Amino acid sequence: MINRHSHEAVLAVLAALAIAVLALQSAEFLTPANLMNQGRLMTEVALVALVMTFVIASGGIDLSVGSIMGLSAVLLGTFWQKMGMPLPLAMVLVLFSGALCGLFNGFIIVRFGMPPLIATLGTLALYRGLAEGISQARSVRGWPEWFAQIGQGSFAGVPVQVWILLAAMAVAVVILGYSRWGRTVYAIGSSETAARFAGLPVDAAKYAVYTASGLAASLAAIIFVSRVSTTRSDMGTGLELDVITAVVLGGTSIFGGRGTIIGTVLGLVVIQALESGLSLAGIKGDGTIVLIGVVLILTLLASTFAESRARA
Amino acid sequence: MTDMTIDRPDAGAPMTGALRRVLREYGHELLVALAILVLLAVVGTINPRFVSARNMTSVFSGNAYIAVAAIGMTMIIVIRQIDLSVGALIGVLATISGTIAVSGAPVWVAWAAPVICGAAISSVTGVLVAYAGIPSIVVSLGMMAILQGGLISVTGGAWISDLPPAFLLAKMKVLGLPMPLVWGVVLTSAAAVWMRMSAFGRSLYLIGGNAEAARAVGIPVRRRIVAVFAIHGAFAGLATLLFATQLQVIQSTTPANLELVIITAAVIGGVSILGGTGTVIGASLAAVLFAAIGSALIFVNVSAYWLRALIGVLILLTVLADVMRRRRETRAGGH
Numbered sequence: 001m002i003n004r005h006s007h008e009a010v011l012a013v014l015a016a017l018a019i020a021v022l023a024l025q026s027a028e029f030l031t032p033a034n035l036m037n038q039g040r041l042m043t044e045v046a047l048v049a050l051v052m053t054f055v056i057a058s059g060g061i062d063l064s065v066g067s068i069m070g071l072s073a074v075l076l077g078t079f080w081q082k083m084g085m086p087l088p089l090a091m092v093l094v095l096f097s098g099a100l101c102g103l104f105n106g107f108i109i110v111r112f113g114m115p116p117l118i119a120t121l122g123t124l125a126l127y128r129g130l131a132e133g134i135s136q137a138r139s140v141r142g143w144p145e146w147f148a149q150i151g152q153g154s155f156a157g158v159p160v161q162v163w164i165l166l167a168a169m170a171v172a173v174v175i176l177g178y179s180r181w182g183r184t185v186y187a188i189g190s191s192e193t194a195a196r197f198a199g200l201p202v203d204a205a206k207y208a209v210y211t212a213s214g215l216a217a218s219l220a221a222i223i224f225v226s227r228v229s230t231t232r233s234d235m236g237t238g239l240e241l242d243v244i245t246a247v248v249l250g251g252t253s254i255f256g257g258r259g260t261i262i263g264t265v266l267g268l269v270v271i272q273a274l275e276s277g278l279s280l281a282g283i284k285g286d287g288t289i290v291l292i293g294v295v296l297i298l299t300l301l302a303s304t305f306a307e308s309r310a311r312a
Numbered sequence: 313m314t315d316m317t318i319d320r321p322d323a324g325a326p327m328t329g330a331l332r333r334v335l336r337e338y339g340h341e342l343l344v345a346l347a348i349l350v351l352l353a354v355v356g357t358i359n360p361r362f363v364s365a366r367n368m369t370s371v372f373s374g375n376a377y378i379a380v381a382a383i384g385m386t387m388i389i390v391i392r393q394i395d396l397s398v399g400a401l402i403g404v405l406a407t408i409s410g411t412i413a414v415s416g417a418p419v420w421v422a423w424a425a426p427v428i429c430g431a432a433i434s435s436v437t438g439v440l441v442a443y444a445g446i447p448s449i450v451v452s453l454g455m456m457a458i459l460q461g462g463l464i465s466v467t468g469g470a471w472i473s474d475l476p477p478a479f480l481l482a483k484m485k486v487l488g489l490p491m492p493l494v495w496g497v498v499l500t501s502a503a504a505v506w507m508r509m510s511a512f513g514r515s516l517y518l519i520g521g522n523a524e525a526a527r528a529v530g531i532p533v534r535r536r537i538v539a540v541f542a543i544h545g546a547f548a549g550l551a552t553l554l555f556a557t558q559l560q561v562i563q564s565t566t567p568a569n570l571e572l573v574i575i576t577a578a579v580i581g582g583v584s585i586l587g588g589t590g591t592v593i594g595a596s597l598a599a600v601l602f603a604a605i606g607s608a609l610i611f612v613n614v615s616a617y618w619l620r621a622l623i624g625v626l627i628l629l630t631v632l633a634d635v636m637r638r639r640r641e642t643r644a645g646g647h
Contacts, residue, residue: 061449113639114631117394117449118579121572122627129621136617233617237569241396245453254447289461297454300446308445 007251007303011266014295018270022277029280036159040151040227042272043161044069044220046265049243049250050172051216053264054209056247057176059189059256060109060116062210065217065243067127068101069236072221074131077140077231087147095218101127102214106207124240128233135233143229151227161223168216173261181205189256246271249296251303270295340582344597348604355608362611369490373482375603376492377402377555382577382595383503384547387540389575389583390507390590391520393441393448395434395541396571400459401548403566405430406556407463410472413479422479426556427549433459434545438538460566467564475560482557492554499550500596507592516540517589576623577602580630584638 023030048065055062072094079090101123108119153160176182184205187195195202217236225231250267252259271292278288335342356363381398388395405426413422437455441448484491507513518526519533527533556562567573581598583590602623609616 108628108632112632112635114628114635118627118631121575121579122624122631124572124624125576125620125627126624129618129624132617133615133621136615241453241456245457248450248453254450287461287465289457290465291461293454293457293459293461296457297440297446297451300450300454301440301444304445 006306007299008260008263008266010299010302011250011263011270014299015266015270015273018273018277022273022280025277026280029277032157034276034280036154036157036162038272038276039162039165040159041276042268043159043165044224044227045239045242045246046165046268047168047216047220047223048213048239049246049264049268050168050261051209051213052243052247053172053250053252053259053261054176054185055116055213056244056252056254057189057256057259058185058206058209059192060206060209061120061244061254062102062105062213063117063120063240064101064105064123064127065213066236066239067124067131068098068214068217069221069224069239070233071101071127071131071134072098072218073225073231073235074135074233076222076225078134081140081142087144091222094222095215098218098221099211099215102211102217103207105214106210109210110203110206128237131233135231137233140231141229143226147226148229149226151223151225161227164219164223169261169265176261181208185209186257189253189258191257242271245292245296249299338591338593341591341594341597344581344594344601348597348601351601351604351608355611359611362608367607367611369493371603371607372496372600373490373492374558375599376496377551378573378577378602379496379596379599380499380554381548381551381574382581382599383499383592384544384551385574385578386581386583386590386592386595387503387507387516388448388544389520389578390516391537391540392523393537393540394452394575395437395544396449396452397437397455397459398452398544398548398574399566399570399572400456400463401430401433401545402552402555402570403564404433404459404463405549405552406562406566407467407472407564409552409556410475410562413475414472419476419478423481423553426552427546430545430547430549430552431542432545434548435538435542438541441541442534442537456571463564463566469564471564472562473560475557475562480557480560482554495550495554496596499547500592503547503592512536512539520589573602576627580626582630582634584634 019030028034048069052062052065075097076090076094079085079093080087085093105116105120105123108114108123109116150160155163176185184195184200184202187198187200188202188205192202217239220239221235224235246267247259247264248254248267249270250259250263250265252263274291274295275288278291352363361367381402385395385398408429409422409426412425413419433455437448437451440446440451482490482492486494507516515526515531515536518529518531519536523533577599578590578595579598580601581590581592581594581596583595605622606616606619609619609622
C-alpha cells in the first residue's frame, strides 16, 4: 500500500511541510479567509487538472485546454450580449461548445491516429485563433449580479466554485478509482494494443476523456468570467502548462497507465500553497515559479530513482 | 522513413530518376516552398505593395530568428524529444547578451555568451532526459518555469536600453543583404548538409526511428541525446542574437508562446513528431511561410486576429497528411 502510493505520500509530506513553514512565516496564511480565497483562485486550474489526470493516465495529453477556455469565455460574451440570448441558455451552449471542441480533439486523435501532443497543439492554435477572430479584441462586461455569484459569492461560508470543485473531485475519484471506465483509462495508458485485444472500449474511452477535458475547460471559463467580470480572448493562456505541472507533480506518469486524483489534488495544493505562502512572505510571484519548476524536476527525479531501486 | 531508404542506381533514366528521388525525399519541403510562392503571387497581385522589397525584407529578416531556432528544434524532434523551454531560454539568453553588451565588454563576448550559455543550459535538460530518464516534455516544462521565473526575479522586469550600436547584429548587412536573412540561409544549409551527410547527423534519424536498434548498432544514444540538446541550445543562442539585436532595447520577458511557434514551424516543415523523419530546410521554410501569411493577412485586409486559427488548420492538415502517408506506406510495405 505504502509502496503503491509512495509518490502521494511524499507529496502529502511536502504539502504538510510547505503549509507548516508558511504558517510559521506568516500569521495570515492559516486564516480561514486566506484558505477560502486560495480555494477560489485554484478552482479553474483544478477543474481542468482533474480531467487532465484522466487524459494523461490514458497516455494522451491535451494542450488545447487554455485555448478552449479563451474561446468559451469569448463565446459566452458573444451569445449573451451580441446575440441577445438569455444568460442561462448562453452558459449551457458554452458548455456544449467546450465539449464539442474536446470531441473534435478526440475525433482527430482516434479517427486519424494523430499523436495527441501535436493534434492538440494544432487545436491550441485553432481555438485561440477562433477566440481572437470572434472577439476582435473586444471584451464583454456588465454581467448580472446572480452570475457574479458563481465566481465571487459564497454558500455556507465556502466559495460557490469550491463546492463545484469538491463535487467534481468526488465524481473524478469515483470514476477513475472505482469504475470500469477508470480501469479502461489505465489499461489504455499501459498498453493500448493490449487494451484493444482485451475487448475494452478504447475508442469510446478516448472520446470520453477528451470531450470531458473540453467540458471542464469551458466550465472553468464560466467561473473565471464570473470571477473577473469580463471576457478576453487571451484568457487561459498558458493554462495547459499549469495544469500539466500539477498533474505530473501529482504523480501521474506522462507515459500513461499511472496516476490518481488524490495525487493531482495534492499537486495542486502544493503549488497553491507555495504561490500564496511565498507571496505572503514577501517573495515575488516570479520566484515562486522558479521554485515550482525545481520542485517538479526534483519530485520526478526522486520518484524515478525510487522506482528504479524498487525494480532492482 | 524516406530518409533511411538506400539510394538505388537509376541508371536507365538518370534525369527522371534523380527528379523522382528529389521529389520523394524533399516532397514536403517543395510543397511548403510552393505554398510560399503561391502566396506571394496571389497576394502580390491583389496588393503589389506586399511583394515590395521593403516589406519582403522586413517579413523575412524580422522572422529569421524563428527559422534559426527551428533548426535546433528539428533535431530535438527528430530524436523524438521535445523542448518546451526554448522560448524562455531565448528570453534569458537575450538578457545575458544585453547585460554583457552594456557592461563595456568587447562586443564579441556579448555575441558568444548566448551561444555558449544556451548550449550549457540546454545540456542540463539533456542530461536529465538521457541519464535520469525523465521525459523531455516534463523536464522542459520545469526548465521553462525556472528560466521564466528566474529571469524576472533577477531583472525585476527592467529593460536593457542604450545598447551599443556595434552590438546590433540584426541591423547589419552582408553584401547588401540583411544579416538575419544571410544567417537564416547559411545556418539552414549548413545544418541540412550536416544532418544528411555526417554520420552523427544520420544517426539522429536512427535514434528517433528506433532507439533500441540504434543502441544495438553501437550508437551511444544517451551521449547523442545530450549532444543534440546542447546543439539545440546553441542554435537558440544564435536565434537570440538575431532576435535581441533588432531593437535598441531588450525586454526581460519573452514573447508569449514563442516555444509553440518554433515547434509549429518544425512540424509544418515536415518533422514528424513520431520521430525519425524531417529536415531543417522544411522547418526554416515553414517559419518563412508563417511570417508571409501573417503579413499577407494585413495586405488583403483580413483581420490579423484570424492568423492563429489559420496556423492551427495548417498544423492539423500537415500532420494529417503525414499520418495518412505513413499509413499508406505501412499498408504497402506490410502487404
